[in-house]
Amino acid sequence: MQEKWWHKSVVYQxxxxxxxxxxxxxxxxxxxxIEKLDYLNTLxxxxxxxxxxxKSPMVDNGYDISDYEDINPLYGxxxxxxxxxxxxxxxxxxxxxxxxxxxxxxxHPWFLESKKSKDNPYRDYYIWKDEPNDLGxxxxxxxxxxxxxxxxxxxHNFAKEQxxxxxxxxxxxxxxxxxxxxxxxxxxxxxxxxxxDLIGKDIENKIxxxxxxxxxxxxxxxxxxxxxxxxxxxxxxxxxxxxxxxLYSDPARKELSMIFQFEHMTLDWGHYGKWTPKxxxxxxxxxxxxxxxxxxxxxxxxxxWNNHDLPRVVSRFGNPEQYHFESAxxxxxxxxxxxxxxxxxxxxEIGMTNVEFDDLSDYDDIEIKNSYQDFVLxxxxxxxxxxxxxxxxxxxxxxxxxxxxxxxxEAGFTTGKPFLKVNPNYKTINVEDNLKNKDSLFYVYQxxxxxxxxxxxxxxxxxxDFIPLDLNHKSIVAYQRTSEDYTLLVVGNYGEQPVxxxxxxxxxxxxxxxxxxxxxxxxxxxxxxxVE
Ligand code: TEU
Ligand code: CA
Numbered sequence: 421m422q423e424k425w426w427h428k429s430v431v432y433q434x435x436x437x438x439x440x441x442x443x444x445x446x447x448x449x450x451x452x453x454i455e456k457l458d459y460l461n462t463l464x465x466x467x468x469x470x471x472x473x474x475k476s477p478m479v480d481n482g483y484d485i486s487d488y489e490d491i492n493p494l495y496g497x498x499x500x501x502x503x504x505x506x507x508x509x510x511x512x513x514x515x516x517x518x519x520x521x522x523x524x525x526x527x528h529p530w531f532l533e534s535k536k537s538k539d540n541p542y543r544d545y546y547i548w549k550d551e552p553n554d555l556g557x558x559x560x561x562x563x564x565x566x567x568x569x570x571x572x573x574x575x576h577n578f579a580k581e582q583x584x585x586x587x588x589x590x591x592x593x594x595x596x597x598x599x600x601x602x603x604x605x606x607x608x609x610x611x612x613x614x615x616x617d618l619i620g621k622d623i624e625n626k627i628x629x630x631x632x633x634x635x636x637x638x639x640x641x642x643x644x645x646x647x648x649x650x651x652x653x654x655x656x657x658x659x660x661x662x663x664x665x666x667l668y669s670d671p672a673r674k675e676l677s678m679i680f681q682f683e684h685m686t687l688d689w690g691h692y693g694k695w696t697p698k699x700x701x702x703x704x705x706x707x708x709x710x711x712x713x714x715x716x717x718x719x720x721x722x723x724x725w726n727n728h729d730l731p732r733v734v735s736r737f738g739n740p741e742q743y744h745f746e747s748a749x750x751x752x753x754x755x756x757x758x759x760x761x762x763x764x765x766x767x768x769e770i771g772m773t774n775v776e777f778d779d780l781s782d783y784d785d786i787e788i789k790n791s792y793q794d795f796v797l798x799x800x801x802x803x804x805x806x807x808x809x810x811x812x813x814x815x816x817x818x819x820x821x822x823x824x825x826x827x828x829x830e831a832g833f834t835t836g837k838p839f840l841k842v843n844p845n846y847k848t849i850n851v852e853d854n855l856k857n858k859d860s861l862f863y864v865y866q867x868x869x870x871x872x873x874x875x876x877x878x879x880x881x882x883x884x885d886f887i888p889l890d891l892n893h894k895s896i897v898a899y900q901r902t903s904e905d906y907t908l909l910v911v912g913n914y915g916e917q918p919v920x921x922x923x924x925x926x927x928x929x930x931x932x933x934x935x936x937x938x939x940x941x942x943x944x945x946x947x948x949x950x951v952e
Pocket of ligand 2: 440
C-alpha cells in the first residue's frame with residue numbers, strides 16, 4: 421500500500437456552535453477555536469474537522485448553507501477564518517472543512533431564484549415535481565414540500581429548509597467545483613463530505629443513496645478538485661458496506677481518501693431506528709468492527725465512536741455512573757489500536773456524557789423536533805415518553821451540549837447564556853481537572869496518539885496486520901496487530917463482571933493499560949495492550 425500522511429494522522433472534530441464562545445453570545449465561535457489550539461496541540465491531534473462555518477440560517481446548525489464562500493457572522497468573519505488557518509498551520513495542525521453539497525439552505529440565492537418561476541434559470545438547480553412520491557425525510561415527515569407560488573413540490577431529504585440540489589444538472593458540478601477550489605486555494609488540508617452517498621440520487625426510481633451516477637460524479641469532482649493537491653477527503657456514507665467502501669476509497673479509483681461507515685453505529689437501533697434503541701450485542705459490535713478491519717483493503721478505514729450526530733459512547737455503550745474512567749478508556753483503547761485514521765469528537769477525550777433535559781423545549785436539534793412532530797404528534801406511532809427515552813439515549817443534542825472547559829460558570833464555555841444547557845456534570849467532568857490529573861482520560865488519549873504517531877510501535881499500529889481472537893466471547897475483546905518488528909496484543913473485558921485473563925495473554929509484557937496494576941483476571945472494563 422502506498423503510504424499517505426493521513427494514514428498516521430489523528431483528527432479532532434469540532435462542532436463550532438458548542439466548542440468555545442469568546443464574545444458572550446452563548447454560541448461558540450472561530451476566535452474560540454483559535455484560543456484552544458494550544459490545548460489541541462497538547463492532545464497531539466493533526467487535523468481539525470470543523471462542522472460548517474459558512475453563512476447559514478442555522479436551521480440545522482450550519483448544515484443548511486446560504487453562502488458557501490462566506491463565514492457565518494455568528495461564528496465570526498473571513499478574517500477570523502484566515503487567522504485560524506494561519507494559527508493552526510503554525511502548530512502543524514490542518515483544517516478540514518465540512519462540505520455540504522447534497523443540499524443548500526432554502527435561503528441560498530440559488531433557491532430564492534429557483535422558486536420564483538418554472539422558467540427561472542435556477543429552476544433546475546433543485547428537484548421540482550408536479551406530484552410527489554412517497555419518499556420520506558430523514559428528519560421525519562415527507563421529503564416533499566408544496567410551493568404554492570409555482571404549484572410544484574420540491575425535494576428535501578432532510579428538513580424542508582434544506583432543498584436537495586439537482587446533481588443531474590451539470591451546472592451544479594461547475595458551481596461546486598469552483599467553490600471547492602476557492603477553499604483549497606485558502607490552504608485547507610481537506611474536506612469531510614456530508615451525505616456524499618446521496619449526490620447520485622434517482623428520484624424517479626426512489627433511489628437516494630448509492631445511486632447509479634454517484635461514483636462517476638465523485639470521480640469527476642475529485643479529479644477536478646481534491647486530487648489536484650495532496651489533501652484528505654472523508655465521505656459520510658451511512659449505508660456503506662466494506663464492498664461499497666472500496667468503490668469510494670480504493671486509491672486506484674481516484675475518488676476519496678476514506679469514508680465514515682456507520683454499521684457499528686446502528687446495531688442498537690430498534691423498530692423505529694434510533695428512537696427505539698435496543699441493548700448492544702457486544703459480539704455483534706466486535707464482529708462488525710473486525711469485519712471492517714479485515715475486508716476493506718485496499719481502501720482505508722476511519723475509526724470513530726462519536727460525532728455531532730451520535731450520542732456519547734461512554735453513555736451509549738459504557739457505564740458512566742460506576743465505571744466512568746474505566747469504560748470511557750476501554751472504548752478509547754479498543755478503537756485506537758485498530759487500523760485506520762482515528763477521529764476524536766470534542767469532549768470525548770474527557771469522557772463527556774449524554775444529558776437528560778426535562779422538556780422538549782430544552783432541545784435545539786431540528787431532527788429531534790421534526791421527528792417528535794412525526795412520530796408522536798402526527799402519526800402517533802410513539803408515546804411522548806417512549807420518544808423522550810430515545811432522545812435521552814440517541815438524540816444528537818447529547819453530543820452538542822457545550823464543551824466542558826472548567827468547573828466554573830457554564831463550564832467556562834461562555835460568559836453569557838449558552839444556546840443549549842451545559843451538562844450538569846461539568847463540575848466533575850471538565851478539561852481543567854483532566855489536565856491537572858496525570859491519570860485522567862485526557863492523558864490516555866494523548867498517550868494513544870503518541871503510540872500511533874511517535875513510538876517504536878507506530879508502523880505496527882498504522883500498517884500492521886489485524887488478527888481477531890476470541891471472536892465469540894461475550895465480553896472479551898481481543899486482537900493482534902503484527903508487523904516484522906512487533907506483535908501487539910489488545911485484550912479487554914467489556915462489562916462489570918471480571919473474567920479470567922486468557923492464556924494467550926499470560927506472561928506477556930504490558931505496554932499500556934487502563935488499570936494501574938495487573939492481576940490474573942480482567943476487571944470491569946479493563947483493557948491491556950501487550951507487546952512481544
Ligand atoms: O448527517 C446525515 C444524517 O442523515 C444524520 O443526520 C443521521 O442520519 C441521523 O442523525 C441519524 O438519525 C449529515 C450531518 O452529519 C448532519 O448533522 C446533518 O443534519 C445532515 O447530514 C444534513 O446535512
Ligand atoms: Ca460567540
